Structures are given as C-alpha cells and as structure tokens.
Amino acid sequence: MxxxxxxxxxxxxxxxxxxxxxxxLLDVQMQVLVExxxxxxxxxxxxxxxxxxxxxxxxxxxxxTMLDLLxxxxxxxxxxxxxxxxxxxxxxxxxEVLSTDVWSAINTTWQGVPAVTSMRPVEMFNWVRRRxxxxxxxxxxxxxxxxxxxxxxxxxxxxxxxxxxxxxSTAASAGGTGIAWPxxxxxxxxxxxxLRTYRGIETDSAAAEYLLLDRWFPRSLxxxxxxxxxxxxxxxxxxxxxxxRDEALRLLGRARTEIEYRPLGEILETMxxxxxxxxxxxxxxxxxxxxxxxxxxxxxxxxxxxxx
Amino acid sequence: MxxxxxxxxxxxxxxxxFDGYGPVAGHDEMYGPSGVRGLYRTLYAAFATMxxxxxxxxxxxxxxxxxxxxxxxxxxxxxxxxxxxxxxRIIEAEAWDHxxxxxxxxxxxxxxxxxxxYGAGELFRDGVVxxxxxxxxxxxxxxxxxxxxxxxxxxxxxxxxxxRDGEGEFRVLEDNARVPSGVSYVMTNRRAMSGxxxxxxADHRIRPVAQYPHRLLRSLxxxxxxxxxxxxxxxxxxxxxxxxxxxxxxxxxTMGVELVEGRDLVCHGGRVMMRTTEGLAPVHVIYRRIxxxxxxxxxFRADSVLGVPGLINAARAGNVTIxxxxxxxxxxxxxxxxxxxxxIRYYLGExxxxxxxxxxxxxxxxxxxEVLDRLDELVLKPVDGSGGKGIVIGPSASRExxxxxxxxxxxxxxxxxxxxxxxxxTVPTLVEGGIRPRHVDLRPFAVNDGEDVWxxxxxxxxxxxxxxxxxVNSSRGGGSKDTWVLARPTEPLDAEPELDxxxxxxxxxxxxxxxxxx
Numbered sequence: 001m002x003x004x005x006x007x008x009x010x011x012x013x014x015x016x017x018x019x020x021x022x023x024x025l026l027d028v029q030m031q032v033l034v035e036x037x038x039x040x041x042x043x044x045x046x047x048x049x050x051x052x053x054x055x056x057x058x059x060x061x062x063x064x065t066m067l068d069l070l071x072x073x074x075x076x077x078x079x080x081x082x083x084x085x086x087x088x089x090x091x092x093x094x095x096e097v098l099s100t101d102v103w104s105a106i107n108t109t110w111q112g113v114p115a116v117t118s119m120r121p122v123e124m125f126n127w128v129r130r131r132x133x134x135x136x137x138x139x140x141x142x143x144x145x146x147x148x149x150x151x152x153x154x155x156x157x158x159x160x161x162x163x164x165x166x167x168x169s170t171a172a173s174a175g176g177t178g179i180a181w182p183x184x185x186x187x188x189x190x191x192x193x194x195l196r197t198y199r200g201i202e203t204d205s206a207a208a209e210y211l212l213l214d215r216w217f218p219r220s221l222x223x224x225x226x227x228x229x230x231x232x233x234x235x236x237x238x239x240x241x242x243x244x245r246d247e248a249l250r251l252l253g254r255a256r257t258e259i260e261y262r263p264l265g266e267i268l269e270t271m272x273x274x275x276x277x278x279x280x281x282x283x284x285x286x287x288x289x290x291x292x293x294x295x296x297x298x299x300x301x302x303x304x305x306x307x308x
Numbered sequence: 309m310x311x312x313x314x315x316x317x318x319x320x321x322x323x324x325x326f327d328g329y330g331p332v333a334g335h336d337e338m339y340g341p342s343g344v345r346g347l348y349r350t351l352y353a354a355f356a357t358m359x360x361x362x363x364x365x366x367x368x369x370x371x372x373x374x375x376x377x378x379x380x381x382x383x384x385x386x387x388x389x390x391x392x393x394x395x396x397r398i399i400e401a402e403a404w405d406h407x408x409x410x411x412x413x414x415x416x417x418x419x420x421x422x423x424x425x426y427g428a429g430e431l432f433r434d435g436v437v438x439x440x441x442x443x444x445x446x447x448x449x450x451x452x453x454x455x456x457x458x459x460x461x462x463x464x465x466x467x468x469x470x471x472r473d474g475e476g477e478f479r480v481l482e483d484n485a486r487v488p489s490g491v492s493y494v495m496t497n498r499r500a501m502s503g504x505x506x507x508x509x510a511d512h513r514i515r516p517v518a519q520y521p522h523r524l525l526r527s528l529x530x531x532x533x534x535x536x537x538x539x540x541x542x543x544x545x546x547x548x549x550x551x552x553x554x555x556x557x558x559x560x561x562t563m564g565v566e567l568v569e570g571r572d573l574v575c576h577g578g579r580v581m582m583r584t585t586e587g588l589a590p591v592h593v594i595y596r597r598i599x600x601x602x603x604x605x606x607x608f609r610a611d612s613v614l615g616v617p618g619l620i621n622a623a624r625a626g627n628v629t630i631x632x633x634x635x636x637x638x639x640x641x642x643x644x645x646x647x648x649x650x651x652i653r654y655y656l657g658e659x660x661x662x663x664x665x666x667x668x669x670x671x672x673x674x675x676x677x678e679v680l681d682r683l684d685e686l687v688l689k690p691v692d693g694s695g696g697k698g699i700v701i702g703p704s705a706s707r708e709x710x711x712x713x714x715x716x717x718x719x720x721x722x723x724x725x726x727x728x729x730x731x732x733x734t735v736p737t738l739v740e741g742g743i744r745p746r747h748v749d750l751r752p753f754a755v756n757d758g759e760d761v762w763x764x765x766x767x768x769x770x771x772x773x774x775x776x777x778x779x780v781n782s783s784r785g786g787g788s789k790d791t792w793v794l795a796r797p798t799e800p801l802d803a804e805p806e807l808d809x810x811x812x813x814x815x816x817x818x819x820x821x822x823x824x825x826x
Binding site: 002294 | 375376568571584585
C-alpha cells in the first residue's frame with residue numbers, strides 16, 4: 001500500500017481516538033468541577049492543561065478557557081473541533097481507500113462541528129462520543145483487514161494508550177476527592193463492568209488496576225498496548241522467529257511488560273511520572289513507525305526487493 | 309400556455325411549476341412548436357402532478373446527499389456541493405447515434421493528427437494545416453516528438469463539447485484531448501437521480517453509464533508498455549486542493565487502482581516506481597490528472613512540486629505510459645479547431661458528421677479585419693483557454709471592455725478566434741420561480757482503447773442557471789443535469805463486455821468461475 005495512504009489511515013485512527021478521548025477527559029473534568037465545589041478550579045485546570053501538553057497559556061485556566069482550548073475553538077490545535085477537522089483532512093487524502101460509508105460518516109461529523117460548538121458541554125461530549133462510535137463501527141463493519149486496517153488500528157491503539165495515560169494522570173492527581181475515579185471509569189464506559197469485576201468494592205487502587213491492567217477491558221492500558229503490538233506484528237512482513245527488527249514494537253512491548261509485571265503499588269506511588277513516561281514511549285513509537293513505513297528515508301535499502 | 313401543455317401532454321393538471329415556461333426563443337428541447345415534444349411527455353406529466361413543495365424537497369434531498377458524500381466542486385478554494393438539477397435531460401436513441409458517430413470520427417481524426425504532427429508531419433507537406441499553426445501553440449511540446457505510444461493511442465479519454473444550435477442541430481464547440489474532467493459527476497448524477505426521481509426513472513429505458521471505469525481501465529491497461537503482461541495502473545492527482553479531486557478519488561476507487569501524488573512516485577533508471585509500505589513498486593501506466601507543464605520539472609516548469617522528475621525520460625524509454633499523452637494540447641487549441649473538418653476529410657476521407665460552429669481565425673489578416681469591424685456582435689475566445697476563462701461576449705461587453713479587447717487582439721491575433729453568438733438550446737430547469745428554460749451544453753466522453761473509440765451514452769450536461777446566461781461552466785456557477793440517452797425498446801441495457809479475466813488482477817474483483825454444471 002502507498003506509504004502516504006498508510007500514514008493517512010494511521011492518523012485517521014489517531015484523530016478519531018483523540019476526539020473521543022478528549023471528550024471523555026473533559027467530561028470527567030467538568031463533572032469533578034460541578035460535583036465537588038471544593039475543587040480548586042485554577043489548579044485543576046492548570047493540571048489538565050499540563051497533561052494535555054499545553055505548557056504556556058496566557059489566560060486564566062478555568063472551566064471556560066479549558067472548554068475553548070480543548071473542545072470548541074477550532075484554531076486551538078488540541079480542540080475537538082480542530083481534531084475532527086484534521087481527521088477529515090486525513091480522510092480526504094485517503095478517500096479512494098475508504099469505503100463510502102466510512103467517508104460519509106467522517107464527512108458528516110466534520111460538517112456537524114459548527115452546529116455542535118453552540119451546544120452545552122455535556123451535549124457536545126455525548127455527540128462526539130456517538131459520532132466517533134459510529135465512525136469506528138462503520139469502519140469495523142466495512143474495512144477489509146488488509147494493511148490499511150492495521151495501520152488504522154495501530155493509530156487508534158497508540159492514541160488510546162497515550163490518552164488513557166493522560167486520563168489516569170488526571171484522575172490520580174484529583175485523587176482523594178472520591179469522585180475522580182468513578183467518573184473516570186464512567187468516562188471510559190467501564191464503571192458497571194468494574195463494579196461487577198470487583199464485586200462492588202470501590203477503591204481508588206482497584207479502579208486504577210482496572211484501567212491500567214485489566215486484560216479483558218478494551219480501554220485499559222495493557223489492552224491497548226497489546227492491540228498496538230498485534231497490529232505491528234501483522235504489518236511486519238519479515239516474519240522473524242526471534243528478535244525484532246521493529247523499533248516501535250520493541251518500545252511498546254517493553255512498556256507494556258513494565259506495567260503488566262510490576263506490583264501495582266509501585267506504579268501507583270509514582271503514577272504521574274509513570275504516565276508521562278508512557279506518553280514519551282508513544283511519541284517514540286510514533287516516530288519509529290513514521291520512519292519505517294511512511295517516510296522511507298532508507299528506501300534505497302529496499303531496492304533489492306523490487307522485481308522489475 | 310397550460311392549454312397547450314394539456315392538449316399535447318395528456319394527463320396534465322394545472323401545475324404552477326411550469327407557469328411562464330415559454331414561448332422559448334430558439335430551440336427548447338422539451339417544448340416544440342406544437343407543445344411538449346413526445347420525448348418529454350412522460351417526464352412533463354410526472355412533474356406536473358407533483359406539488360412544487362415536493363419537487364423542492366426532492367431537489368434539496370439531492371443537494372444534501374451530495375454534501376454528505378463530499379461530492380463537491382472547488383470554487384476559489386471552497387468546497388461546494390456539485391449542483392445537480394432535479395429535471396433530467398433526455399436524448400432520443402436516433403439523435404444519440406448521430407452524436408456517437410460524430411464524436412468517434414472526431415477522436416479518430418485527432419489521433420491521426422497528433423501522430424502526424426509529432427511524427428512525420430505529412431499534413432504540413434500536404435498543406436492541410438500550416439506548420440506555424442501547430443508549433444506556435446502554447447501546448448506544442450517538442451520534447452515529446454518521437455515518443456511512440458505502445459498501442460498508438462494518445463487520446464485515451466476525450467471530452468468533445470457540443471451544443472445544439474437554434475435548429476436543434478448538435479455542433480462541436482471545442483475539443484478536450486488533454487485531461488477532460490466531469491465524468492465522475494455523470495456517474496454520481498445518475499445514482500442520485502435514480503434515488504431522487506425513481507418513478508420517472510423507471511418509466512424510461514435509460515442506457516447505463518456505470519461501466520465507464522471498466523472501459524477506462526481496459527483502455528489504460530491496453531496502453532501499457534510492450535511486454536508488460538499485468539500492468540500496474542495508477543491515477544496521478546495534484547492533490548486534495550485540486551478542484552477535481554473528488555473525481556480523481558472516484559476514478560481510482562471505481563477502477564480499484566492507487567491514487568498517487570507526485571511525491572509518491574520516484575524515477576530510477578528510466579523506470580517509475582511508487583513508494584509503498586513494503587518498499588518501491590513498479591508503475592506502468594499513469595492516468596495523470598496534472599497538466600503537461602507540471603508533470604516533470606526536468607522537462608517543463610522547474611518550480612513544479614506536483615510532478616515527478618524524470619517522468620518524461622521514463623516515457624521516452626518506453627517503460628511507462630502517460631495517459632493522456634503529453635503534448636495533446638495542440639489538438640485542443642481553438643485555432644486548430646477551425647481545421648478539424650479538414651483533418652477529418654484528410655485522414656479519414658469522410659465528411660464531418662458533426663459540424664463546427666462558424667469561426668473566424670483572427671491570425672488571418674482578412675478575417676481579423678472583419679472581426680474588428682463586428683467586435684460588438686461576436687464572441688471572442690482565447691485559443692488556449694478553457695472553463696470559459698477570458699471569453700468576451702460582444703453584445704454584452706462594455707465600451708471599455710471592447711476597446712481593451714481590440715488592443716489585445718491587434719497585439720496578438722494568433723491568440724484569438726471569433727464566433728457568432730449562438731442561441732444554445734434550452735431545457736427545463738428548476739430555478740427560484742419554478743421550472744424554466746435554461747441554456748445547456750453537453751460534454752460526451754470518449755475512451756479509446758486502440759481498437760475502438762467508445763462513447764459513454766450521455767455525458768455531462770451543464771446548465772447556465774441565470775436567465776439568458778450563455779456560458780455554462782461549473783467554475784462560473786453553472787449547474788449540471790443527468791443526461792438520459794434512451795435505449796431502443798428491443799435493446800438490452802446490460803450488454804457490457806466483461807474485462808478479460810486474465811488481466812483483471814489489479815481490479816481485485818473476484819473472478820467468477822463458472823461451475824461445470826452451469
């Protein structure tokens with residue numbers, strides 16, 4: 001498949017997940033602010049900006065500027081509005097490999113953005129989650145499981161890892177209020193299954209364990225890292241029995257085992273640090289994938305493989 | 309008015325939709341001297357029984373479905389839904405036979421002309437066309453002289469623009485042998501109309517258009533370099549910001565081939581390859597939707613970033629086929645247009661089936677004099693313009709515009725031709741006040757696979773929406789119509805030859821294997 005197209009599909013996956021997860025993250029943050037009047041709005045919003053990679057912000061961090069920067073303002077690159085725009089641009093440049101259903105699902109979502117930016121926050125978050133679910137479902141139903149699919153899945157699962165790490169950071173730093181973790185679980189759609197799994201015992205560490213380590217819950221860090229690894233394995237045509245050629249696979253696999261096989265207590269003690277490290281791994285994996293599959297700076301090393 | 313309709317249309321109720329339709333000056337394709345023509349009766353009756361609200365609703369449905377699917381057209385960098393009118397245009401089988409034969413003849417003559425002009429040059433020796441006429445064209449590219457297409461085809465796809473004059477006769481307005489666009493809308497319009505107007509659709513036997521991508525792919529594969537048994541075909545686009553990007557994606561999608569940009573391709577050792585996730589893969593046929601000047605910075609504009617350095621060399625080495633061929637623009641040149649009837653007689657020994665529009669060559673001093681005298685009553689066209697750019701319509705031009713035109717004409721007479729103002733035919737079209745006559749043209753598409761020239765039944769009808777407007781072009785706010793070519797009652801509608809199963813690997817369509825019992 002064309003490298004440029006592969007890259008577009010990878011980014012469609014990333015943007016789709018980013019729009020969805022940003023809505024979930026903001027949803028949690030808004031609920032914490034609303035439900036617990038004791039929350040220090042300034043510091044918790046500043047905290048969220050830092051988690052979202054907004055280092056320098058001239059204005060006052062509060063819920064309204066937060067909504068602008070991360071949801072409504074299409075000129076702010078981290079906003080949901082901008083992310084949907086980027087997703088649609090990526091889809092446009094891969095138009096010919098997308099099924100018509102997937103394309104129109106993405107296109108109509110993008111066309112809906114102006115109307116949505118006048119909705120109340122909760123409504124907007126719901127809308128975003130419905131639309132992204134619809135795009136993901138349509139893709140799941142209509143895209144063949146070829147290389148393109150695995151690039152899309154790879155993009156999604158790397159983004160999900162990255163965003164879940166941010167979500168966990170936010171929850172951990174808002175910890176102690178007693179409402180951050182249940183809300184985080186709800187935002188991930190996993191509150192009920194969590195209660196069933198842990199027989200109603202609601203503790204912060206159980207919630208963290210569920211979102212970090214649960215092998216069956218599809219939004220947990222371990223699940224999304226495993227998904228990314230699987231996609232990379234499907235994409236690697238060298239079929240090695242031992243060792244690795246793929247830097248991204250090495251990075252992600254190592255990060256997963258470090259989380260999966262460490263005592264939970266150790267991770268919880270240094271949660272923000274661990275989550276930040278995971279985000280750096282995601283960035284490094286992204287670069288490794290780009291240089292291997294998309295940029296092909298080393299294309300001449302492949303010349304021997306071309307049959308003319 | 310309505311009385312006339314009732315008399316000739318049969319079961320017609322008083323429909324406010326058609327209030328004020330006619331009498332039409334010139335040739336109206338629905339309304340003849342004695343009322344609604346037989347060809348349009350079913351359609352007219354169907355619309356007359358619909359309430360105006362229902363017709364609007366259906367028209368809105370068409371627009372919103374286009375927006376949803378991203379069937380858009382770029383106007384000054386903005387995407388708009390491609391405007392499709394709810395009233396189709398109908399052409400009867402006999403009239404179409406004439407158009408089809410005429411378009412085939414024209415394409416064959418232009419192929420012969422291009423081969424000759426870039427080859428032996430016999431037409432110059434025989435005095436059919438002066439050599440200067442060809443070599444002074446902005447689209448004449450000496451760099452491709454001597455590149456022989458492997459199956460002799462240079463015009464893989466042609467769009468021959470036609471109009472119907474005051475008598476309803478089809479005349480050729482211009483030839484497009486470079487990268488004619490618009491065919492994607494022919495296919496999407498048909499799909500949309502079968503959903504938007506199902507009852508009317510079902511009451512007509514309409515020749516299908518959906519086989520176009522198969523035809524195109526077959527002709528592109530047939531044009532592959534010699535010795536390549538299973539060629540890789542790609543569509544080359546300038547990118548997402550091109551006004552016809554939608555069309556490029558549709559063609560790539562429906563042919564099942566890659567859509568590439570210049571940066572996806574590299575030339576190496578006289579071969580063209582595309583960058584894939586598994587390394588470089590060879591490319592054999594490039595259906596390019598980039599103009600000549602931007603195709604290869606080594607041969608043409610060095611500042612072009614859309615093209616592929618080394619492409620022309622690879623084509624010269626016979627390792628890749630560029631379709632349509634580079635340099636075809638000489639056949640589009642409006643000055644050459646005036647010689648096409650002579651070319652048909654010279655190469656084919658036939659009389660032209662479709663006539664040209666009367667044209668003055670401003671490069672000829674006597675004709676220039678006459679044109680300058682009558683500037684305010686003629687239409688002046690730049691010889692290498694397309695999309696209605698630069699056209700001056702004498703009767704509606706201001707004094708200043710005419711003076712300016714006169715100066716430019718005297719300075720560079722070779723760059724202009726002049727034509728009388730033709731009253732284009734009109735067809736019923738939904739506008740603000742209801743259904744009204746509006747001027748149309750027609751661009752049939754022809755595909756040449758080297759053995760035969762195939763003409764897509766119908767083509768793109770463009771309609772000028774403002775009353776009396778004569779320039780029908782999407783970039784000037786024109787609309788489009790689904791164009792129904794009717795089949796004869798006995799004619800099968802699905803008589804489409806299959807692609808040879810041995811050569812369809814790239815289409816990725818499952819090849820059905822007949823069972824032994826069948």
